[in-house]
Amino acid sequence: MVEKVYDGVSPGLESRINKERGYGEITVTGMFAMASALQLDQESIFYDLGSGLGKLVLFAALTCNVRRAVGHEISERRHVSAVAALAHIDSEHHPGISETVCFKQADFTQEDYTDATHVYLASLLYTDDTLVKVCDKLCASPGLKAVLSIRELPLGNPLLRKLPTQKQVSVRCSWDVERATSATLYWASHTE
Numbered sequence: 385m386v387e388k389v390y391d392g393v394s395p396g397l398e399s400r401i402n403k404e405r406g407y408g409e410i411t412v413t414g415m416f417a418m419a420s421a422l423q424l425d426q427e428s429i430f431y432d433l434g435s436g437l438g439k440l441v442l443f444a445a446l447t448c449n450v451r452r453a454v455g456h457e458i459s460e461r462r463h464v465s466a467v468a469a470l471a472h473i474d475s476e477h478h479p480g481i482s483e484t485v486c487f488k489q490a491d492f493t494q495e496d497y498t499d500a501t502h503v504y505l506a507s508l509l510y511t512d513d514t515l516v517k518v519c520d521k522l523c524a525s526p527g528l529k530a531v532l533s534i535r536e537l538p539l540g541n542p543l544l545r546k547l548p549t550q551k552q553v554s555v556r557c558s559w560d561v562e563r564a565t566s567a568t569l570y571w572a573s574h575t576e
């Protein structure tokens with residue numbers, strides 16, 4: 385379903401540019417692993433910070449029926465593709481999808497996500513400074529339950545006191561078809 389709504393949205397040229405610029409994304413198998421690890425449900429307010437083409441955001445909305453699914457993406461081209469894919473979703477079969485999903489072209493280090501309950505960070509290439517900024521912002525999210533990040537979050541950051549429990553989760557991503565990528569799940573122990 386998620387891949388289908390991208391028919392005609394991300395054509396050959398986009399794929400080639402993405403390959404050349406090193407764009408990578410979570411695979412559908414990885415999406416299921418992500419959703420299971422984060423325990424996304426109908427109460428979840430899910431953020432994908434660095435949402436690329438928006439596939440994971442649409443997956444969270446369509447497959448996990450989250451309350452809200454938000455993607456922040458800095459690249460205009462990818463953001464436009466995400467918005468186009470959302471427009472391809474049949475709102476008769478998925479009523480409310482346009483209210484559930486929000487794509488924003490933005491630098492997520494400058495944004496507000498105080499309503500987030502669950503966050504995914506495809507942080508492979510994010511700098512230390514970016515991760516610190518995100519963590520500092522997430523500290524101010526009162527309902528935050530879990531974060532899944534490909535790069536480990538900075539040691540000593542106050543967010544780790546809020547989400548003190550950790551485990552490794554395998555997620556399949558397009559940049560390594562041979563092996564799963566290891567991500568770290570951080571969660572508040574009372575949600576175990």
Ligand SMILES: C[S@@+](CC[C@H](N)C(=O)[O-])C[C@H]1O[C@@H](n2cnc3c(N)ncnc32)[C@H](O)[C@@H]1O
Pocket residue numbers: 407408409410432433434435436437438439440456457458459462490491492493506508514
């Ligand atoms: C590895 S891709 C992951 C896409 C998607 N989340 C997934 O897992 O399939 C990371 C994306 O983060 C975006 N990005 C990097 N830094 C960002 C920032 N500060 N604000 C918003 N997006 C950013 C990149 O442009 C890229 O599209």
